[in-house]
Amino acid sequence: MKRVMAILCLGVGLVTLSARAQETPPAPPSTEEPQPQPQQEAEAAQPPAPTLEETASKLDALTEAFTEMHNSVDALSKMRITGYILAQYVNDESSVNALSSAAATRNKDQFSVREARVKFTYQLTPTSRFVLQPEVATSGVSLKDGYVEFTEPWTQWHHTVTAGQFNWPFGFEIAYSSSDRELPERARVTRTLFPSERDRGVQLSGLGFGDRFNYKAALVNGTGTLQTFDFNKRKDFVGRVGGSFGPLDVGVSWYRGAELVSVASNTAGQEFAKQREGIDFQLVTPIRGLGLRGEYIRGKQPPLPNAAANAALAADVTGYYLYAIQNVGTYHQFAVRYDAYDPDSGHDLPHVAANAKVATLGGSYIFHWDENSKIMVAYERLKTRGFADPDDNVFTLRYAYKF
Amino acid sequence: MKKTFIALLLLAAGSAFAAKPVTIKGSDTMVIMNAKLAETFMRKNPEAQIQVTGGGSGVGLAALINGTTDIAAASRPIKSTEVDKLKARFATLGVGIAIARDGLAIYLNAANPVQELSLAQLRDIYTGRITNWKDVGGKDAPIILYSRENSSGTYTYFKDNVLMGKDYSPRAQTLQGTAAVVNAVSKDVNGIGYGGSAYAKGVHFAKVRKDDKSAAYVPTLETVRAGQYPISRYLYLYLRAAPNGDAKRFIDWCLSAEGQKVVTDVGYFPVK
Known part of the structure; x- marks a missing residue:
């Protein structure tokens, strides 16, 4: 018992000593000189206050660094980068399960990237501009836009010369961006008569009379961008004059040119007339958020290469479209389009389905998610006139992102 | 389960109808004036929310065109190219209201x-x-x-x-x-x-x-x-369509004697 008591006392004593040792600060080393207090130590550790000259020098250095940074940012701000991606799923009634090459696949039901583009615009001065817009696709990179522009600074018209590869200045729909369009594809007449929407050449444009009148006129190869070369020596003329009258915009377009086509009687190529005349309008109606657009085009279209003898002629063609677009609030858009294209309005070509008139009724709903992205759901019903109507209606679900 | 569903539904409905702030974006020249106008208006109308940011007239009008602001503040008239974009996207010509004058x-x-x-x-x-x-x-x-x-x-x-x-x-x-x-x-x-x-x-x-x-x-x-000072201009608020709701109340108030006094106090000149 005594032993237990002794151990307990020893234990309590040790714990007490230990606790005291933790509470009591360590004794200062015994020296003869007085030790500096903590506040004095802190003051001693602080660097001396900078002189006015030192502060001014630092400010100058900062100003210099800021100026350099400002110059760099200023130079970068002259380069503008924009772009968009259209990712989509298409369900096409004409799709067929069949093994074939990628280019000849008959299955159109698939996920795809419809377009993926980045546009670089560099503008050092208000009078000149450099524009390059490549398209990046799974098949490779191709040039969509590549041009330089010069705008004269001497008149209020700001006449502009554009040289390179650019949109055909014809009608409204060609230049209306795919990222803004309310239905998945352009009208059939536009796609057929202006494939790829672009050509190479030189253009003069201007805007005057209080911005009410605008014009564009260009000399181009006439081959579009699907061909690398222009095989005929003649250049084509294409132009549009437009007027803006408050809610109504109208335009008249004209195209005159010729195309060299290989035919059975002349494999080196025979020139055929390539002509188009068009009229277009865009109207903001008094009904809140409702806009109407339309375009009518007629002309002469050269035959396809190696066409049969009875089809080797420049056929009369006509086509048109009419859009109604209803905006509901900021986010919702509904669009309906009726378009028709007749590749043989003069009835000169053989009476076959390939030369039949096709009409399309399409409708879409677009949800503008934010300033960059939108989702489109569209359905298009195609009708071939005068022949058995094939199953070729198309459903599209598209997600578009632009910046 | 039923109760949870109803609660969620009420929450969703509540958030859908919750007061949305009116956003004003644009002119740096106008940003102090607009902030003062908004502050005074909200003090008198605590239920209204007006948010003001700068960035420049071009930035404000671009935001109006892409739908990210309700009102664009601009120290210049809207350009024809900007009207064209409004026409294409919203089928509207836009509405501009001058709320102050400025001598540059x-x-x-x-x-x-x-x-x-x-x-x-x-x-x-x-x-x-x-x-x-x-x-x-x-x-x-x-x-x-x-x-x-x-x-x-x-x-x-x-x-x-x-x-x-x-x-x-x-x-x-x-x-x-x-x-x-x-x-x-x-x-x-x-x-x-x-x-x-x-x-x-x-x-x-x-x-x-x-x-x-x-x-x-x-x-x-x-x-x-008096038109004697040769570099004077109007300062505008632009909307996609005729204003309604809080935006209309705010603009009406800006044009009232009380709102125009704020304009004058900030250093600009009244339009009336």
């Missing part, structure tokens, strides 16, 4: 002896034809040009109405915001800048003459109202 002041350093300039002299100075103060009655010293970035409505207005569409001299230093221009001129004895007449700290306004025959004026309520 010419800032000179307090120590600069030059007191007045003509429009032609200003044009020559900012296009780079006149580069020394002695050519306009000052001392023999280079003129240091301060300007605004090209997204600014003030930049565009000055270019269109003073430079008559000509390009700025490449020597002009671009600064972000009127306050930065005033600050630069206040520290640079050879500096010259331009901007809203509500900003005047540390600088003096040059009197401006329309031509050699006319008298020179500084921008004041009287000279701007």
